Amino acid sequence: MEITNVLFSGVGGQGILTSSRVLALAAVHAGLDVKMSEVHGMAQRGGNVDTHVRIGKEVPSSLIPAGGAHFLVSFEKLEALRYMAFLRPDGVAYVCPLEIPPLTQNLKKDGGYLKGIDGILEEKAPHVIWVDAPAMARELGDLRMVNVILLGALSRSLPMKEEDWEAAIRERFPAKVQEACIRAFRMGADHVASNH
Amino acid sequence: MRKLMLGNEAVARGAWEARVAFGSGYPGTPSTEILEALAEHEEVAVQWAPNEKVGYEVAMGVSLSGHRALVTMKHVGLNVAADPFFSSSYMGVNGGLVVVSADDPGMASSQDEQDNRFLAKAAKVLMVEPCDPEESRWMAREAFALSEQFDSPVLLRMTTRVCHQTGVVKPQEREAWSSRGYLKDIPKNVLLPSHSKARRFKVEERLVRARGLSEASDRWNPILKGSADIGIVTSGVSFGYVREAMPEASILKLGMTYPLPIERIRLFASRVKRLVVIEELEPYIEAEIRNAGIPAVGRELLPFTGELNLPLVEEALLGAPRHKVTVDLGGVPMPTRPPTLCPGCSHRGMFTLFRDMKLRVMGDIGCYTLGALKPLAAMDACMCMGASVGMAEGLEKFGGPKEKGKTIGVIGDSTFFHSGIPGLIDMIVNRSEATLVILDNRWTAMTGGQPHPGTGKDIRGNDAPQLNVAQVCRALGVQRVREVDPFDLEATRVVLEEELAAPEVSVVVAVAPCILGARLKKGEAVQIAIEECDRCGACIRVGCMGIHEKDGFPSVDPDLCTGCRVCAQVCEKGAISLPGVGRA
Ligand SMILES: Cc1ncc(C[n+]2csc(CCOP(=O)(O)OP(=O)(O)O)c2C)c(N)n1
Numbered sequence: 001m002e003i004t005n006v007l008f009s010g011v012g013g014q015g016i017l018t019s020s021r022v023l024a025l026a027a028v029h030a031g032l033d034v035k036m037s038e039v040h041g042m043a044q045r046g047g048n049v050d051t052h053v054r055i056g057k058e059v060p061s062s063l064i065p066a067g068g069a070h071f072l073v074s075f076e077k078l079e080a081l082r083y084m085a086f087l088r089p090d091g092v093a094y095v096c097p098l099e100i101p102p103l104t105q106n107l108k109k110d111g112g113y114l115k116g117i118d119g120i121l122e123e124k125a126p127h128v129i130w131v132d133a134p135a136m137a138r139e140l141g142d143l144r145m146v147n148v149i150l151l152g153a154l155s156r157s158l159p160m161k162e163e164d165w166e167a168a169i170r171e172r173f174p175a176k177v178q179e180a181c182i183r184a185f186r187m188g189a190d191h192v193a194s195n196h
Numbered sequence: 197m198r199k200l201m202l203g204n205e206a207v208a209r210g211a212w213e214a215r216v217a218f219g220s221g222y223p224g225t226p227s228t229e230i231l232e233a234l235a236e237h238e239e240v241a242v243q244w245a246p247n248e249k250v251g252y253e254v255a256m257g258v259s260l261s262g263h264r265a266l267v268t269m270k271h272v273g274l275n276v277a278a279d280p281f282f283s284s285s286y287m288g289v290n291g292g293l294v295v296v297s298a299d300d301p302g303m304a305s306s307q308d309e310q311d312n313r314f315l316a317k318a319a320k321v322l323m324v325e326p327c328d329p330e331e332s333r334w335m336a337r338e339a340f341a342l343s344e345q346f347d348s349p350v351l352l353r354m355t356t357r358v359c360h361q362t363g364v365v366k367p368q369e370r371e372a373w374s375s376r377g378y379l380k381d382i383p384k385n386v387l388l389p390s391h392s393k394a395r396r397f398k399v400e401e402r403l404v405r406a407r408g409l410s411e412a413s414d415r416w417n418p419i420l421k422g423s424a425d426i427g428i429v430t431s432g433v434s435f436g437y438v439r440e441a442m443p444e445a446s447i448l449k450l451g452m453t454y455p456l457p458i459e460r461i462r463l464f465a466s467r468v469k470r471l472v473v474i475e476e477l478e479p480y481i482e483a484e485i486r487n488a489g490i491p492a493v494g495r496e497l498l499p500f501t502g503e504l505n506l507p508l509v510e511e512a513l514l515g516a517p518r519h520k521v522t523v524d525l526g527g528v529p530m531p532t533r534p535p536t537l538c539p540g541c542s543h544r545g546m547f548t549l550f551r552d553m554k555l556r557v558m559g560d561i562g563c564y565t566l567g568a569l570k571p572l573a574a575m576d577a578c579m580c581m582g583a584s585v586g587m588a589e590g591l592e593k594f595g596g597p598k599e600k601g602k603t604i605g606v607i608g609d610s611t612f613f614h615s616g617i618p619g620l621i622d623m624i625v626n627r628s629e630a631t632l633v634i635l636d637n638r639w640t641a642m643t644g645g646q647p648h649p650g651t652g653k654d655i656r657g658n659d660a661p662q663l664n665v666a667q668v669c670r671a672l673g674v675q676r677v678r679e680v681d682p683f684d685l686e687a688t689r690v691v692l693e694e695e696l697a698a699p700e701v702s703v704v705v706a707v708a709p710c711i712l713g714a715r716l717k718k719g720e721a722v723q724i725a726i727e728e729c730d731r732c733g734a735c736i737r738v739g740c741m742g743i744h745e746k747d748g749f750p751s752v753d754p755d756l757c758t759g760c761r762v763c764a765q766v767c768e769k770g771a772i773s774l775p776g777v778g779r780a
Pocket of ligand 1: 222223224225270272273276307561562563564581607608609610611612635637639640641642643710
């Protein structure tokens with residue numbers, strides 16, 4: 001059973017569910033089977049969240065085994081590190097260089113962000129590709145585009161064709177933002193193509 | 197046609213295909229999206245009930261009318277609806293009645309991990325268990341016909357990973373089905389003891405007939421022929437893991453798990469060298485198999501708590517997981533990121549006061565339960581929905597000097613309507629002196645913002661009759677009912693002190709809408725005059741993502757801060773203020 005495993009991670013409210021859905025839709029458009037496991041409920045209140053997407057000819061179950069993810073797509077650095085052990089030895093992490101500090105408990109003890117995280121990430125991950133999606137989204141004038149930019153970055157490594165992705169984006173987003181989403185998606189794809 | 201659907205959406209789709217006339221229930225993760233998806237079909241009457249018991253009873257009335265009805269809830273919701281669930285088993289149905297229980301192995305969003313398969317068995321109600329979205333669709337659809345065929349409610353038992361799994365579904369046309377009309381039948385539907393004694397035999401007869409189907413059906417309980425070395429009995433979400441861990445094994449996949457097809461299992465067992473049962477949570481199937489004298493293993497191979505996953509099942513079946521974890525995060529001091537009250541949440545000020553006033557807080561379930569976490573840590577107990585009221589009464593009556601006059605119950609508005617009202621009646625008639633704080637944020641926030649009786653909206657967002665919390669309390673007979681603005685800390689503190697001192701039951705209603713539910717626009721962020729800060733940390737201890745430590749000083753994140761001013765009001769130096777507004 002050939003299955004491609006993509007794990008998304010981030011902080012509740014960042015929109016990782018939307019990205020995962022678009023990926024799953026693209027797989028359906030490509031005629032593939034897909035199963036996806038998502039988080040609803042308590043964890044969404046600012047906690048760490050993850051969604052699992054598994055794509056193949058036949059996918060029996062929806063959870064990615066630890067050590068079995070081909071790709072990790074992280075919307076936040078700490079959440080990239082937290083889920084790093086899901087990656088296979090030849091896995092690739094697409095990481096958005098964003099820092100969202102977890103809730104601090106006091107001023108005296110250093111409750112802030114993990115120091116030196118960029119170095120730790122590069123040391124621990126089999127392979128990291130930094131995708132500064134927030135900067136690209138700002139360039140496009142719409143911060144909500146972060147999730148499609150990250151998908152674009154990931155897209156070159158997956159079997160789906162450009163038209164499958166476009167169809168998925170059109171299915172998921174309202175007409176008035178579709179063109180902007182497709183542009184943002186291509187921007188993410190080009191970023192990876194030109195830098196790696 | 198192939199369509200991508202969430203398991204919960206697929207249940208709604210299946211029910212719609214079966215021409216369900218009515219859907220009810222009470223929100224609860226992981227079941228909530230079923231009714232929300234069903235409400236997208238205009239031809240179905242869909243409504244939220246104040247609690248699961250009421251939702252069940254209305255659905256039973258619809259069944260009596262001859263129409264098909266669906267009622268949904270999370271696993272603990274079936275405890276609330278247990279009374280009608282058990283008794284309706286004796287009545288049976290007219291139009292098909294399907295009950296969804298969404299269990300939460302691993303307790304991602306729940307207070308316990310109960311395995312509701314035992315409730316189906318205890319109530320002698322037929323039970324089916326899907327493993328993925330497509331099965332969720334067809335099993336929901338067929339469950340209505342089963343219900344009518346066997347004159348029983350049917351429990352559609354889901355779990356978190358089935359409810360919240362998205363996959364490819366093959367939607368079908370709607371069934372040709374129409375209502376049977378009302379049938380008056382006193383011995384069947386009036387559960388007097390004399391009638392119940394007769395119905396008791398009917399229940400047993402129907403289980404014999406249902407077992408016949410369970411034994412014979414390749415659709416509900418298929419056998420996947422494979423190697424004779426090992427046979428695996430499994431059900432629900434575990435099937436996927438088994439299939440992936442050991443594609444070569446023989447598998448008996450149970451879709452109907454009450455009544456269990458014991459003879460089918462016996463036959464299956466006789467054709468394999470070793471029988472293994474892979475099931476999540478309790479050894480429900482395995483115990484039945486062993487009781488029937490069929491040798492099987494399973495429980496000793498799996499953890500007793502939590503969800504299963506592929507590595508756990510591989511370990512059970514193959515001795516070790518196939519994938520090795522190669523990334524070692526040992527030694528990295530990874531900060532945790534627990535869920536927190538949103539910036540601008542109307543509950544934050546209240547819990548800051550509870551903590552600073554050193555109150556004994558009997559809590560309840562909702563977003564505000566997060567007030568139990570550090571740095572607020574302002575809740576002493578939280579058990580189940582509605583329990584804050586009774587626990588506050590009991591503790592206040594029998595507690596020592598730190599509890600007398602210092603005990604409050606705190607309950608959300610949705611929870612108050614759900615099961616808080618009988619507790620308040622108890623406080624009144626049994627002369628409690630405790631104080632009940634009701635957090636009236638107008639929405640059922642924890643489960644994603646569903647309307648409740650105090651919202652004034654129905655499930656489709658249309659206007660609906662609206663109950664007023666304070667009025668309800670006064671009508672019950674509470675003399676001291678006060679409404680406060682929970683964003684005004686000083687005024688709220690004064691009211692709390694007065695009501696705690698009053699030697700009778702009092703209710704304090706904190707009125708402020710949920711920032712998410714009401715889709716409030718974010719206000720302007722506060723500013724900190726750093727030169728006036730003495731680094732006491734009071735602002736940090738309100739536990740808000742909008743304000744954090746930076747180089748030893750508090751720092752505001754203007755993208756997150758909503759300008760609610762709770763942190764400003766706890767700052768004794770008056771260093772925090774809204775731009776253009778005087779300091780607190
Ligand atoms: C019997 C039962 N049904 C449903 C739930 C799921 N649930 C947890 S809290 C909650 C309601 C919370 O609403 P409210 O009391 O208004 O507080 P809020 O989250 O809005 O602060 C629900 C439905 C549960 N835990 N138990």
